[in-house]
Amino acid sequence: MANALADPESGLTPAQLAARHGLRMAGERPSLSRYTRQLWQYRHFISAYSNAKLTASFSNARLGQLWQVLTPLTNAAVYFLIFGVVLQQTRGMDNFIAYLTAGLFIFNFTQTSVQQGTQAISGNLGLIRALHFPRACLPLAITATQFQQLLGSMVVLLGIVLATGEPITLKWLMLVPAILLQTIFNAGLTMTVARLGAKATDLKQVMPFVLRAWMYGSGVLYSVELFAENLPGWATAVVQFNPMLVYIELARAALLENTPLLNSSLPLTWLIAVGWTLVMGVGGYLYFWRGEQEYGRG
Amino acid sequence: MVDYLAMSNDVTVTLPRIKERIPTVVVDDAHVVYRVHKGAAGSSSPVAALKRMVTRTSAPNVRQVHAVRGVTFTAYRGEAIGLIGTNGSGKSTLLRAIAGLLPVERGAIYTQGQPSLLGVNAALLNDLPGERNVTLGCLAMGMPPEEVQRKLPEIIEFSGINQRGDFASLPMRTYSSGMSARLRFSIAAAKQHDVLLIDEALATGDKKFRRRSEKRVRELRESAGTVFLVSHQLSSVRDTCERTIWLESGEIRMDGPTDEVLRAYDAFTNGK
Numbered sequence: 001m002a003n004a005l006a007d008p009e010s011g012l013t014p015a016q017l018a019a020r021h022g023l024r025m026a027g028e029r030p031s032l033s034r035y036t037r038q039l040w041q042y043r044h045f046i047s048a049y050s051n052a053k054l055t056a057s058f059s060n061a062r063l064g065q066l067w068q069v070l071t072p073l074t075n076a077a078v079y080f081l082i083f084g085v086v087l088q089q090t091r092g093m094d095n096f097i098a099y100l101t102a103g104l105f106i107f108n109f110t111q112t113s114v115q116q117g118t119q120a121i122s123g124n125l126g127l128i129r130a131l132h133f134p135r136a137c138l139p140l141a142i143t144a145t146q147f148q149q150l151l152g153s154m155v156v157l158l159g160i161v162l163a164t165g166e167p168i169t170l171k172w173l174m175l176v177p178a179i180l181l182q183t184i185f186n187a188g189l190t191m192t193v194a195r196l197g198a199k200a201t202d203l204k205q206v207m208p209f210v211l212r213a214w215m216y217g218s219g220v221l222y223s224v225e226l227f228a229e230n231l232p233g234w235a236t237a238v239v240q241f242n243p244m245l246v247y248i249e250l251a252r253a254a255l256l257e258n259t260p261l262l263n264s265s266l267p268l269t270w271l272i273a274v275g276w277t278l279v280m281g282v283g284g285y286l287y288f289w290r291g292e293q294e295y296g297r298g
Numbered sequence: 299m300v301d302y303l304a305m306s307n308d309v310t311v312t313l314p315r316i317k318e319r320i321p322t323v324v325v326d327d328a329h330v331v332y333r334v335h336k337g338a339a340g341s342s343s344p345v346a347a348l349k350r351m352v353t354r355t356s357a358p359n360v361r362q363v364h365a366v367r368g369v370t371f372t373a374y375r376g377e378a379i380g381l382i383g384t385n386g387s388g389k390s391t392l393l394r395a396i397a398g399l400l401p402v403e404r405g406a407i408y409t410q411g412q413p414s415l416l417g418v419n420a421a422l423l424n425d426l427p428g429e430r431n432v433t434l435g436c437l438a439m440g441m442p443p444e445e446v447q448r449k450l451p452e453i454i455e456f457s458g459i460n461q462r463g464d465f466a467s468l469p470m471r472t473y474s475s476g477m478s479a480r481l482r483f484s485i486a487a488a489k490q491h492d493v494l495l496i497d498e499a500l501a502t503g504d505k506k507f508r509r510r511s512e513k514r515v516r517e518l519r520e521s522a523g524t525v526f527l528v529s530h531q532l533s534s535v536r537d538t539c540e541r542t543i544w545l546e547s548g549e550i551r552m553d554g555p556t557d558e559v560l561r562a563y564d565a566f567t568n569g570k
């Protein structure tokens with residue numbers, strides 16, 4: 001009101017005019033702390049969205065939610081038939097079926113998160129263009145959905161472990177922190193591939209091959225002793241640092257007695273697991289945040 | 299309208315009343331480009347694809363659409379602005395850019411607060427019941443869960459989907475197109491907005507619902523600083539907006555009082 005006599009804004013450029021009245025750039029990337037706060041405010045959306053996705057994925061099947069348990073069970077049966085019965089991969093291992101299913105379910109958790117993560121942005125452009133929310137909600141919701149799936153798988157796994165005569169020990173409790181570490185790792189990885197997949201749509205085609213190679217490098221289907229026997233020393237050392245192998249070994253060490261492990265020292269395995277969780281969790285989040293303002297472009 | 303705002307404020311009544319115009323949306327030479335994947339069309343043989351990779355030319359099945367080309371205007375508090383233009387002239391794209399949903403390629407768009415886009419296309423999950431979609435949609439707009447619970451019956455009631463039996467608990471894929479459009483609009487209209495962008499949202503549903511939704515939009519307008527309305531129904535632009543911007547091929551063809559712009563637009567479309 002002080003500048004009442006003349007129109008004070010006649011000579012201003014649009015940018016100066018905007019600055020004068022405190023207008024902000026549309027779609028500007030929020031600061032990291034603000035983004036994190038926003039994301040926290042949207043936690044109910046993340047959990048509601050992941051629950052909804054879980055319900056929706058089974059809504060057309062007659063058996064409904066039962067598939068959450070049936071899918072891992074069938075999966076384990078097929079792999080056991082091929083690798084346990086036909087190919088005789090057991091190699092004198094005490095409890096091959098539990099060894100196999102532990103690896104399979106833990107790996108599947110990451111695999112499915114990554115597969116769906118590549119489409120987290122590109123498959124939800126309608127939602128992104130219609131509504132305003134921190135985009136990290138989408139990859140995080142995918143991780144949360146897969147986490148719930150994993151819980152179903154873990155019930156099956158514990159059943160198999162008990163049925164194959166393993167004792168219940170205190171070591172079982174190790175499974176909880178191991179899975180939590182892997183979940184954070186998955187969240188970071190899912191956010192990373194979500195940003196990559198938003199720009200490079202070919203990633204969806206490439207991903208299955210990357211994931212299959214990763215699966216063979218993680219000792220899921222056969223004894224990890226094969227790595228040490230057949231690979232040169234440096235290659236075995238590389239495999240020892242493979243995050244998926246590490247998370248799988250932690251689960252196997254927790255549940256199974258006398259199971260073959262590639263990493264002989266358990267504390268070192270935990271250290272590698274925590275390291276990967278930090279690198280991937282923080283790195284993936286930062287990487288995703290930096291692309292925030294571009295996701296609507298498609 | 300500005301005078302009215304000043305009157306309602308006790309402190310400013312005694313001052314000489316001039317029209318201080320407070321900008322809420324400043325669009326400065328904005329260009330919006332988006333990329334569309336056309337799918338495998340034309341010469342998409344593997345050899346051609348390899349050649350493109352080697353020579354580093356962009357793939358022909360990615361097309362850049364330069365939808366908004368250098369638009370500049372300023373919108374002030376208390377204005378209702380109509381956006382008109384033929385199909386594909388960039389109206390909806392411009393709204394999305396103002397809402398911050400599409401990034402600008404060049405230029406800048408400044409806004410007061412967070413503008414809300416009231417569209418009918420908010421993608422929801424078709425396999426889930428209507429109620430669940432309401433909850434999800436409201437949470438996605440940033441409503442706290444308690445408020446969502448409180449508003450849920452209101453929104454269902456407003457949408458009128460339960461007029462013929464209990465449809466709210468059925469999956470959305472069983473809805474008719476009119477019903478799901480009504481539900482989506484009801485969800486979007488449930489929130490208070492600062493700057494309100496309305497994209498063809500009034501055109502859905504039957505006559506009864508349209509009257510109800512127009513009333514709701516008027517209520518929303520009263521609480522919002524600035525309203526943008528995209529519509530092909532010129533009558534609704536004439537009824538609600540005093541200023542109109544006419545876009546053609548992504549550029550501003552005319553910007554002025556609604557009557558003048560609509561007359562010119564009529565002459566243009568009839569002359570074609």
